[in-house]
Amino acid sequence: MDAIQVTAAIIERDGVVLIARRPPSGRHPGSWEFPGGKVEPGESPRECLAREMEEEVEIAVVVGEELATVRHTYHDLAIDLLAFRCEIVEGEPSDTGCDAHAWVEPGSLGDYDLLPPDRELVRILFPGPSS
Numbered sequence: 001m002d003a004i005q006v007t008a009a010i011i012e013r014d015g016v017v018l019i020a021r022r023p024p025s026g027r028h029p030g031s032w033e034f035p036g037g038k039v040e041p042g043e044s045p046r047e048c049l050a051r052e053m054e055e056e057v058e059i060a061v062v063v064g065e066e067l068a069t070v071r072h073t074y075h076d077l078a079i080d081l082l083a084f085r086c087e088i089v090e091g092e093p094s095d096t097g098c099d100a101h102a103w104v105e106p107g108s109l110g111d112y113d114l115l116p117p118d119r120e121l122v123r124i125l126f127p128g129p130s131s
Contacts, residue, residue, distance in 0.1 A: 106122075
């Protein structure tokens with residue numbers, strides 16, 4: 001099964017990291033994830049992430065270094081989740097394309113119902129007791 005590329009923004013500010021809850025309709029309703037989305041044809045992962053941040057949480061970001069890639073296979077779909085460090089340069093997160101968002105201390109990310117590939121990113125990027 002070929003994997004699709006999906007991006008994730010790792011946005012840290014004042015010791016907390018941004019996560020978003022998926023809307024009640026669609027895939028994995030109510031689950032939490034690092035905000036991001038599917039790379040569209042002709043789009044680079046960095047372009048995708050900048051677009052998704054505007055669409056999903058109405059912020060402009062500078063997409064920085066790639067931090068990790070996680071492959072995950074669901075029963076009907078394989079994804080390569082590419083995580084990038086991002087910095088907000090305009091706006092404050094809103095819930096336009098997500099059900100909710102939260103700023104969470106990295107040690108508390110395990111308290112949220114994160115999607116499996118996002119949980120793996122937590123283990124890689126924020127190692128500690130709760131990961």
